[in-house]
Amino acid sequence: MEWSIQDVARLAGTTSRTLRHYGELGLLTPSRVGGNGYRYFDQDCLVRLQRILLLRELGLGLPAIAEVVNGAQRDTVAALRTHLDLLEQERERIGRQIESVKTTLRKTEEGEQLMAEEVFDGFDHTQYEQEVTERWGREAYQRGDRWWRSLSDAEKAAFKQRQVDIAKAFAGALLAGLPADDDRVQAITQRHFDWLSISPSPTRGHFVALGEMYVADPRFTDAYDRHGTGTAVLVRDAMKVFAERNLND
Amino acid sequence: MEWSIQDVARLAGTTSRTLRHYGELGLLTPSRVGGNGYRYFDQDCLVRLQRILLLRELGLGLPAIAEVVNGAQRDTVAALRTHLDLLEQERERIGRQIESVKTTLRKTEEGEQLMAEEVFDGFDHTQYEQEVTERWGREAYQRGDRWWRSLSDAEKAAFKQRQVDIAKAFAGALLAGLPADDDRVQAITQRHFDWLSISPSPTRGHFVALGEMYVADPRFTDAYDRHGTGTAVLVRDAMKVFAERNLND
DNA sequence: CGTTGACCTTGACGTTACGTCAACTTCTAC
DNA sequence: GTAGAAGTTGACGTAACGTCAAGGTCAACG
Numbered sequence A, B: 001m002e003w004s005i006q007d008v009a010r011l012a013g014t015t016s017r018t019l020r021h022y023g024e025l026g027l028l029t030p031s032r033v034g035g036n037g038y039r040y041f042d043q044d045c046l047v048r049l050q051r052i053l054l055l056r057e058l059g060l061g062l063p064a065i066a067e068v069v070n071g072a073q074r075d076t077v078a079a080l081r082t083h084l085d086l087l088e089q090e091r092e093r094i095g096r097q098i099e100s101v102k103t104t105l106r107k108t109e110e111g112e113q114l115m116a117e118e119v120f121d122g123f124d125h126t127q128y129e130q131e132v133t134e135r136w137g138r139e140a141y142q143r144g145d146r147w148w149r150s151l152s153d154a155e156k157a158a159f160k161q162r163q164v165d166i167a168k169a170f171a172g173a174l175l176a177g178l179p180a181d182d183d184r185v186q187a188i189t190q191r192h193f194d195w196l197s198i199s200p201s202p203t204r205g206h207f208v209a210l211g212e213m214y215v216a217d218p219r220f221t222d223a224y225d226r227h228g229t230g231t232a233v234l235v236r237d238a239m240k241v242f243a244e245r246n247l248n249d
Numbered sequence C: 001c002g003t004t005g006a007c008c009t010t011g012a013c014g015t016t017a018c019g020t021c022a023a024c025t026t027c028t029a030c
Numbered sequence D: 001g002t003a004g005a006a007g008t009t010g011a012c013g014t015a016a017c018g019t020c021a022a023g024g025t026c027a028a029c030g
Helices: A005-012 A016-024 A043-057 A062-072 A076-109 A127-149 A153-175 A183-196 A204-216 A218-225 A231-246 B005-012 B016-024 B043-057 B062-072 B076-109 B127-149 B153-175 B183-196 B204-216 B218-225 B231-246
Strands: A039-041 B039-041
Touching: A005 A016, A005 A039, A005 A043, A016 A039, A016 A043, A039 A043, A043 A062, A043 A076, A043 B076, A076 B043, A076 B076, A153 A183, A153 A231, A183 A231, B005 B016, B005 B039, B005 B043, B016 B039, B016 B043, B039 B043, B043 B062, B043 B076, B076 B127, B153 B183
Parallel strands: none
Antiparallel strands: none
């Protein structure tokens, strides 16, 4: 089963523009892109979109959402459980808001003095951003951290050095004016892929999304562009080509 | 009792910048401005801010919120009741969302096929804008009703007669096959507008909404269609054209 | 009395998450 | 085969603030 971009937009109560936007950010990659460029989405995409919209409603920014749905939680089921938790919390918050308004209503009717804090109980919903990133951040961080700390100092240094070497190689390719689909660039991308594959092996969509993140997240672009401005963009393009040639979804 | 801008920001879980922004838009004027330019807010301001934040959470744009809190609902208590209703609705929507996610969770765990519509049940929260403006229209009608009952019998009779004259004129135009944007029809609409303006002068949106009410409310359609079937529809269309040409929002 | 630090002001420009054309291609259906 | 709905990629616009910059105000403490 497969849906067109308009189908999905209507189903989710959003617009096709929004879906394309999410595509650009590597948030929601179509499961299939036709030879004509048309985007098609499958069931997994729908579940992913459900998660995205949930997180958005909880007030998270799109980059934060990207980190959550791309990186951390490979386990969809666990992620959905967390979402349920947050939704319950949200419902409870609405409940507190209702009580607030009821109080305001009653006291206004009776001309009674009302207390400032109770007027706004349940109104601050900026808490979620923290809560969510904390929850997922902790999890992702712990996984990464455990792995990282399991390395010896020499291994750590080697890992860092490999990233620097690869970044330099990309920067050199950029300087030489090589296109993303050049064989030599793709060879570097293979090294890059291997380097990333030390952690659980990524699918095609995953790899492409990772590429998009490079140009979106300043932390990553810095790591690459310090070796030459524009390197990060080349890396992303090269990753896209690499994914199409070598990975299956 | 009086609060500084920072006090209010902290109480409401927002920022001072936001409060200043609302001030610029005429959404929330400080109850007092010191000789030094400092803004101070009293209890009424807090209640007003509560309403603003509520409407914002329901997805309304700031101009729409301005219309609601400035224009129509002078009666704070009635407004708060409406808000309570909307909040209950919102809570119910969250409930539907929770069910959606639960379904997704269960079916994902069991590897079952999931249905597209149920994945996104409760996700579209664009409905509120409509709902709120609709209610605002109803409320405006009720205000009109109170005004009506305050008139003497003679005044009521005169008012009715004018309506009948206008309705007959519209019916005649309909019989002659004139379109809504015909000058003669628009002249009648001007009379109609003047007739309505006896009650507080309407904005463009208000006038158009009133037109829509004519075809929705049987009490009104009767009053016009008795002079010829289809008159109410013509009236609505003519009002729309008139509003576009002569009224500003 | 001076100064330190928290708080206030008014601009003015930056940012996020899309909305909204524009210009063009592609599928669907009579 | 032609209309019309739906798709594409840019590119620019916008709403609701965030974020400086440059400066005035106020309580308090030494």
